[in-house]
């Protein structure tokens with residue numbers, strides 16, 4: 001499991017992604033959704049809109065792609081991605097020109113922004129679709145489901161000549177940790193129906209959330225009106241952190257973080273000298289376990305969230321990290337670890353996000 005120096009391609013640290021595993025996850029998610037008349041989009045934001053990963057999602061059957069950043073969508077489109085792309089984060093009023101230029105659909109909740117999008121469409125000679133976000137309790141984005149709010153958003157939409165309302169959507173499990181349920185999905189459907197009455201046309205899309213909503217399909221509790229999901233974590237990592245589970249029918253071994261050892265030495269387990277705060281202002285605590293074999297990795301807090309990674313190798317324990325160094329206890333590791341050894345780690349969503357965002361970590365997406 002320790003990769004020899006000779007076989008290392010490219011630079012370290014790196015995030016090694018197995019595209020076949022991602023494609024397989026996408027196709028399993030798409031198939032599950034299809035059974036209940038739901039179309040699944042692939043969410044690429046966890047890997048900064050990585051093109052190869054986006055392609056694997058489309059290969060797996062995702063009917064659209066979605067990302068929270070216009071930059072990522074612009075990059076996908078420039079690279080020739082020709083499936084519809086949805087902007088997940090509400091547009092900044094200052095970026096509406098870019099939004100209508102690059103995104104086919106955006107999620108919205110403010111009347112002002114809808115009007116700005118319409119104006120941008122006029123300037124750019126474009127048409128644009130929006131999905132009105134409804135807050136069913138997670139307290140992130142979305143209109144509060146009251147008649148006044150629905151009427152306000154409907155009146156903004158009616159003023160538009162080039163912005164069309166594709167549907168309604170909701171997001172749960174992101175800020176408030178609210179789990180999707182038959183009840184909160186039902187509330188979304190209700191708002192959609194009211195909006196249809198006010199707009200005088202049928203809404204094509206009822207977008208019922210993200211990876212955490214898969215559990216509702218599995219339990220057959222998803223209202224049949226829901227016809228779209230936006231799936232990131234489940235495809236990328238095979239997990240659902242909100243529901244606290246590994247999704248049994250998906251691959252969890254989709255990607256690994258690899259980092260290189262730069263020092264191996266036996267040292268005491270308690271620092272020597274008077275203890276102040278560490279580099280991040282915390283006063284550290286050390287358990288005295290005697291003299292231990294330790295390895296220093298060229299990987300730090302600038303690259304990753306250390307709580308979110310787990311060594312693949314048995315007998316390796318993460319002791320801590322500073323900006324650029326990670327300290328491991330390798331006393332109980334069976335394999336010999338020396339400078340140049342490359343160790344692999346599993347990543348959770350937060351670690352994946354950090355690693356993909358660090359300019360110091362190379363992302364290597366391979367077809368296996």
Ligand SMILES: *Cc1c(COP(=O)(O)O)cnc(C)c1O
Pocket residue numbers: 043045068088089107171209210211212230231232233234
């Ligand atoms: C991130 C995000 C998603 C995808 O969430 P996952 O948990 O990764 O599936 C869906 N919708 C919105 C609005 C998001 O911001």
